[in-house]
C-alpha cells in the first residue's frame with residue numbers, strides 16, 4: 448500500500464481542523480431560500496423543462512433537505528461501526544485508539560449538525576418534506592452485514608463526500624453560502640475519515656482469502672442495493688413534497704420524467720460518485736483486482 452496514511456497523521460490533521468457547530472449555524476447564519484442548495488450535477492432539475500425557475504429551485508431545495516437527512520442516516524451506522532472497530536484493540540496502538548475515537552466524536556457532531564440544518568430548513572421552507580428512515584432501522588439493516596462489507600460501504604461514503612465538495616460544490620458560486628458552508632465544514636473533517644476507512648478496510652481484509660474478500664464485496668453491493676431501494680422511495684417523497692410546496696400538479700408524462708431523472712440523479716449522488724471514485728477503486732484493487740473489476744462492471748448503472 449503506497450497511500451502513506453497513518454493513525455498518527457490523521458489524528459494530527461484532525462486536531463488542527465476541529466470546528467464547533469456554533470461556528471457554522473445559529474444567529475445570522477441562516478439558509479437563504481432565494482438560492483439553490485445543491486449543485487445541478489446532483490439536483491438535475493434543469494432537464495425537467497416543464498418546470499419554471501421557482502419550481503426548479505423548490506425541487507433543488509427539497510433535494511438539499513434530503514441530502515441532510517440521508518447523510519444523517521448513514522452517519523448513524525458509521526458511528527457505532529467505528530466505535531466497535533476501535534474497541535477491539537484499545538491497547539494495541541494509542542494513536543489508533545485516539546484517531547478512531549476522534550473519528551467517532553466527529554461523526555456524532557456531524558449527526559447533530561445535520562439535525563440543526565434540518566430544523567432551519569423546516570422553519571424556512573414552509574412545507575414538511577418526508578424522508579426515508581428511521582435512522583435506527585437503516586443502521587441495523589446495514590450493520591447486519593459482515594464488518595468488511597460495512598467498512599467498504601463507509602469507505603465509499605467518505606470518499607464520495609470528498610468528491611461532492613471538490614468536483615461540484617467548491618467552485619459553484621450560485622449556491623446558498625450557508626448550505627455551502629455546511630458542506631465545506633463536513634468535507635474538511637471527512638478527509639481524515641476517508642483515510643482512516645482505508646486503514647480499517649486493510650485491517651479487516653488482513654488474512655482473508657480472495658473468496659472471502661469477494662464475499663465482502665458482494666455484501667457491499669447488497670448494501671448499495673438496499674440504499675438504492677431507499678432512493679426510489681425518496682424520489683416518491685420528493686415528488687409529493689414538490690407538489691405540496693409548489694401547488695403544481697404534474698401530468699402523467701411529466702411525473703414519469705420526474706421519476707426517471709430524479710432516480711438517476713439520486714443514484715449518481717449517493718452511489719455512482721462513490722463506486723467510481725479512484726481511491727475506492729484503488730483500495731478494492733489492492734485487496735484483489737477482481738474486486739475492482741466487479742464494481743466497475745456494475746457502476747455505470749448508477750452514473
Ligand SMILES: [Fe+2]
Pocket residue numbers: 522553554557633637
Ligand atoms: Fe460525517
Ligand SMILES: [Fe+2]
Pocket residue numbers: 525554605636637640
Ligand atoms: Fe465521516
